[in-house]
Amino acid sequence: MSFREKIHWIALVGLLSAFGWYFLNYPWEIANSPKGMYTAVWMLLPVTIIFLVPMIAGAAFFAIRSPKEADLKEDEREKGIHLRGTHLAYYPLAIGVQLNIFVLINGFNYGYAVTILIATLVIAELIRVGSQLYYYRRGY
């Protein structure tokens, strides 16, 4: 398994843990109020920590274990995998933005809008990282 693939696995686990915690603990009963919006924004602080700490620790661990691989630039196959994943992530991003416009028009504001935007980003990231891992596993 290449260094970049390992980093992708850490990112996938980090995303699931951090945003899993967020969506399970968000107080949905106050979502459609200003307090709901501020809560959503403040909850991003622990989310960032839950996501970044294992990411940095994992990257450092694997970089120390295989420094030569960590220094390598992306080659053409990895660039292709990167582009394919980014391309696939565009679709949920576009759908999420449209969904957000729809809920705003229909009176769901504050925490709902922030949470749907966060969910859009998370789903797009999960599809990007997940598809890239699929291509890494498959070869291309």
Place this chain on the structure above:
Amino acid sequence: MPNSFAWDRSYIIIGVATDPMAQTPFTNDIRTLRFLAGEMTQGDLGDKVGVTRQTIAAIEQGKYSPSLEVAFRIAHVFGKPLEEVFQWQRD
């Protein structure tokens, strides 16, 4: 073959290679040439060509078609013309 028509359609609609084995229309003799070149490892060849070991493995297994530049670089490492290293499997 009736199945090949359905396969081609699914390939076009989904837009990504849907073949579970992801085989390319190329075969190659890289593994043999590495062996003949003093049992060169995939990592050594990758270093010489400028790609990762995993990319050499994917090329060898026919899962990834390299760019023309990388294909020429691989052939150059073994001192062979391109067509002695890579063979195109015409339909």
